Amino acid sequence: MPLKTVICIGMAGSGKTTFMQRLNSHMRSKKNPPYVINLDPAVLKVPYGANIDIRDSIKYKKVMENYGLGPNGAIVTSLNLFSTKIDQLIKLVENKRDKLEHCIVDTPGQIECFVWSASGSIITESFASTFPTVIAYIVDTPRNSSPTTFMSNMLYACSILYKTKLPMILVFNKTDVCNADFAKEWMTDFEAFQTALRDDQELNGNSGLGSGYMGSLINSMSLMLEEFYSQLDMVSVSSFTGQGFDDFLNVVNNGKINEYDEYYKVERERVLKLKEEKEKQRKDKSLEGLMNDLGINDKKKPKSEDDSAEVLSDLEEGEDDGLVVPDEFEDSEREYTFASGDRTQGEINAQNAPGLQKAYQEAANRVGKSANSETAENIARYLRQ
Ligand SMILES: Nc1nc2c(ncn2[C@@H]2O[C@H](COP(=O)(O)OP(=O)(O)OP(=O)(O)O)[C@@H](O)[C@H]2O)c(=O)[nH]1
Numbered sequence: 001m002p003l004k005t006v007i008c009i010g011m012a013g014s015g016k017t018t019f020m021q022r023l024n025s026h027m028r029s030k031k032n033p034p035y036v037i038n039l040d041p042a043v044l045k046v047p048y049g050a051n052i053d054i055r056d057s058i059k060y061k062k063v064m065e066n067y068g069l070g071p072n073g074a075i076v077t078s079l080n081l082f083s084t085k086i087d088q089l090i091k092l093v094e095n096k097r098d099k100l101e102h103c104i105v106d107t108p109g110q111i112e113c114f115v116w117s118a119s120g121s122i123i124t125e126s127f128a129s130t131f132p133t134v135i136a137y138i139v140d141t142p143r144n145s146s147p148t149t150f151m152s153n154m155l156y157a158c159s160i161l162y163k164t165k166l167p168m169i170l171v172f173n174k175t176d177v178c179n180a181d182f183a184k185e186w187m188t189d190f191e192a193f194q195t196a197l198r199d200d201q202e203l204n205g206n207s208g209l210g211s212g213y214m215g216s217l218i219n220s221m222s223l224m225l226e227e228f229y230s231q232l233d234m235v236s237v238s239s240f241t242g243q244g245f246d247d248f249l250n251v252v253n254n255g256k257i258n259e260y261d262e263y264y265k266v267e268r269e270r271v272l273k274l275k276e277e278k279e280k281q282r283k284d285k286s287l288e289g290l291m292n293d294l295g296i297n298d299k300k301k302p303k304s305e306d307d308s309a310e311v312l313s314d315l316e317e318g319e320d321d322g323l324v325v326p327d328e329f330e331d332s333e334r335e336y337t338f339a340s341g342d343r344t345q346g347e348i349n350a351q352n353a354p355g356l357q358k359a360y361q362e363a364a365n366r367v368g369k370s371a372n373s374e375t376a377e378n379i380a381r382y383l384r385q
Contacts, residue, residue, distance in 0.1 A: 003035075003096065004257055005103045005131045007124060009160060010138030011153065012109040015173040018239040019138055020106045021048040026245040027102060034102040035093055039123065041078035042071065042108065050106075052089060054082050075113040083119035086126045094130065102252075103131065115160055124164055128268060132260040134252055135160065135168045141236070142178040147197045150186060151218045151225075158228045165271070166264060167256040171248065172236040180236035187229045193222050 006023075008016045020036070025048075027034045038050040041060040046053060058081055064074040093103050105127070107114045114120035127133045137157045144150045161168045172180035186193040197218060233251045237244030 003093070003100055003103055003131050004252065005093075005105060005127045005133040006136050006252060007105045007107065007127065007133060007166075008136045008138055009107050009111060009115065010171075010173075011111055011140065011156070014138040014140040015239050016106055016109070016138050017043065017047065019136075019171065019173055019237070020104060022237075022239040022242055022245060023104055023248070024048045026242060027249075032101055034104045035096050035100050037089075037093075037103065037105045039079070039082070039114070040106055040108045041082075042075055046106075052092065054078065057085070058082055072110055072113055075108050075110055076117050076119070079108070079114065079117060079119040079123070083122045086123055090126050090130050093127075103127075111156070115163065121163075124166070128164070128166055128264075129272065132257050132265075133166055134256045134260065135164060135166050136171050136248075136252075137168055138171050138173050139183075141172045141174050141180045141183065144172075145178055145182060147186070147193060147200050148214065148218055150183065151221055154225055154228070155221065157232075158225060161228065161231065165267060167259045168232055169248070169251055169256055170232050170234040172234065173239055175236045175243065176238040176240050180234075183236075184234060187232075187234065190222060190226065194219070197222075 008020055010016045017040075020038075024034060024036055036048055036050045036052075038046050038053045038055070040046075041054045041058050041063075043055070046055075058078040060074055060078055063069065063078050063081070064071070067074070067077055069077060096103070107120075114123075124133075137160065139153055139157075144153055157168065157170065172183055182196070186196065233255055235244055235247045235251055237248055
């Protein structure tokens with residue numbers, strides 16, 4: 001059995017962490033322990049034993065202080081910093097490929113920080129391109145018993161499904177408090193949802209969310225979402241009592257993983273190939289532009305030889321051009337860093353020059369330019385400036 005990844009996503013307070021805790025203990029009780037990852041940098045306490053915890057490498061409060069950020073900005077920045085290490089994380093999980101069957105991942109409560117950030121996409125993509133991956137979208141059942149809240153949550157889930165292009169399981173949590181049968185009915189019977197919306201309108205009058213523009217918007221949305229519902233599996237669970245976790249595992253292992261292999265993997269490979277080709281074209285183009293700028297592209301003559309237009313400047317010779325000269329102490333180290341000398345920190349400095357030179361020499365060779373080491377050195381010097 002290949003190792004599968006389950007990424008838990010859900011609105012703040014939907015019970016992701018409690019769900020992770022219960023899933024972990026449920027799997028352990030079946031003698032099938034998972035590999036557990038926490039990607040929420042802001043959580044104070046993780047109630048399950050995590051094999052990898054983002055908080056070990058990123059100090060969320062320090063990120064806030066050092067970068068002068070608010071809580072959400074700091075979550076995104078923490079994820080950005082962490083995503084530079086994603087290949088190492090994937091390698092660690094890959095080492096468990098033959099020993100474990102599942103890897104479960106908790107994500108930040110501020111759903112948009114993960115789902116709509118570049119780093120969230122990088123992390124999700126990295127998992128999905130290495131292991132069969134499903135999204136467990138956790139829904140707070142009692143809070144979604146109003147048709148308008150339910151619809152808003154489903155729209156969010158829909159956007160995540162189409163963005164990640166990964167199989168999704170809707171997990172209606174907290175069913176010890178409120179049964180999720182109503183949700184099942186709304187998802188399968190359009191008339192039932194319309195009736196609930198009408199009832200809500202009658203109950204709350206014009207002040208309710210189910211009335212006016214919102215009401216008619218939700219009405220139309222519910223028609224549109226029929227297609228979305230048909231692509232989903234739904235389970236109801238209680239992270240408190242453990243009810244429904246066998247069903248959840250059954251859907252992960254037998255239903256959604258097959259879907260991943262049949263449809264998503266093929267689609268993913270096609271998209272990745274397309275992306276690679278586009279990226280290669282973009283790199284070739286920007287390298288050519290760079291060569292042109294430096295006047296070393298033999299396809300084009302240097303500008304000064306054939307350009308009739310002159311570049312005008314208001315500056316007298318020797319006049320200050322306003323460029324800021326860096327302070328001597330400006331390159332002092334930040335307090336918060338990853339391992340020293342790591343290029344992923346995002347600093348391209350003078351020490352990286354030999355590496356840069358080599359990389360650009362190779363790049364120049366790849367695009368068939370007659371680049372010699374002097375050319376590459378020029379490029380490196382240009383970039384350093
Ligand atoms: N009754 C009941 N309460 C639950 C259940 N699961 C979680 N809760 C409660 O819901 C609240 C939020 O749970 P968390 O697990 O912290 O939710 P979360 O989605 O991880 O929260 P954030 O990461 O902060 O967004 C807590 O008070 C939990 O005790 C459940 O199955 N039943």
